[in-house]
Amino acid sequence: xxxxxxxxxxxxxxxxxxxxxxxxxxxxxxxxxxxxxxxxxxxxxxxxxxxxxxxxxxxxxxxxxxxxxxxxxxxxxxxxxxxxxxxxxxxxxxxxxxxxxxxxxxxxxxxxxxxxxxxxxxxxxx
Amino acid sequence: xxxxxxxxxxxxxxxxxxxxxxxxxxxxxxxxxxxxxxxxxxxxxxxxxxxxxxxxxxxxxxxxxxxxxxxxxxxxxxxxxxxxxxxxxxxxxxxxxxxxxxxxxxxxxxxxxxxxxxxxxxxxxxxxxxx
Numbered sequence: 001x002x003x004x005x006x007x008x009x010x011x012x013x014x015x016x017x018x019x020x021x022x023x024x025x026x027x028x029x030x031x032x033x034x035x036x037x038x039x040x041x042x043x044x045x046x047x048x049x050x051x052x053x054x055x056x057x058x059x060x061x062x063x064x065x066x067x068x069x070x071x072x073x074x075x076x077x078x079x080x081x082x083x084x085x086x087x088x089x090x091x092x093x094x095x096x097x098x099x100x101x102x103x104x105x106x107x108x109x110x111x112x113x114x115x116x117x118x119x120x121x122x123x124x125x126x
Numbered sequence: 127x128x129x130x131x132x133x134x135x136x137x138x139x140x141x142x143x144x145x146x147x148x149x150x151x152x153x154x155x156x157x158x159x160x161x162x163x164x165x166x167x168x169x170x171x172x173x174x175x176x177x178x179x180x181x182x183x184x185x186x187x188x189x190x191x192x193x194x195x196x197x198x199x200x201x202x203x204x205x206x207x208x209x210x211x212x213x214x215x216x217x218x219x220x221x222x223x224x225x226x227x228x229x230x231x232x233x234x235x236x237x238x239x240x241x242x243x244x245x246x247x248x249x250x251x252x253x254x255x256x257x
Binding site for chain 2: 027030034044046048049052055059079082083086111115121
């Protein structure tokens with residue numbers, strides 16, 4: 001007899017041992033990225049052909065810097081979750097799969113942090 | 127998992143390609159392409175933060191034919207993944223599963239991708255001539 005509720009099982013012990021968290025995080029970042037990516041495309045278009053001073057001035061704006069950091073965090077989180085699913089679906093060797101997922105997560109953290117710190121450096125005028 | 131001699135379901139290449147299946151795998155392919163494309167985003171931001179010389183190098187690369195090709199592919203992948211992603215969010219909310227609706231939304235995604243790409247590049251080219 002199963003004494004745990006359906007909700008309790010889903011929250012704690014799904015097939016990937018993390019319930020629906022991965023799924024929800026993928027959707028949450030997706031919803032965030034709809035306006036963020038449209039804003040980013042508009043910003044890139046506005047900066048086409050801009051010289052260095054103009055580009056730096058753009059990053060100095062607190063709104064632009066904030067939205068850029070948000071975009072970077074949401075993008076790399078969403079990308080890492082998506083690439084993880086791709087690896088889980090197509091890589092059948094357990095060791096290679098785990099190594100691939102670790103590489104994806106490590107690279108996402110590294111590149112995301114690098115981009116975010118570059119944005120903050122520009123924003124604070126370093 | 128032990129290999130068995132049980133019959134397998136038909137392989138992917140047996141099925142006739144349909145809009146639904148093509149858009150489904152393209153969503154995944156575009157997502158992977160966009161993940162690789164984040165390298166360009168990182169390069170652009172880091173180059174800007176590194177100073178005028180690095181910025182000029184990045185700008186020259188993006189303006190080369192190879193840079194433009196990457197940017198074109200990136201923009202198509204982004205607009206497609208964005209539009210089809212919204213389609214997926216509607217499915218996640220439980221809407222649009224009827225076969226007719228699935229096809230209509232699929233064609234809408236293709237149309238939105240084309241329109242957004244043309245609009246973005248028209249505006250971008252218009253910005254090209256400024257100082």
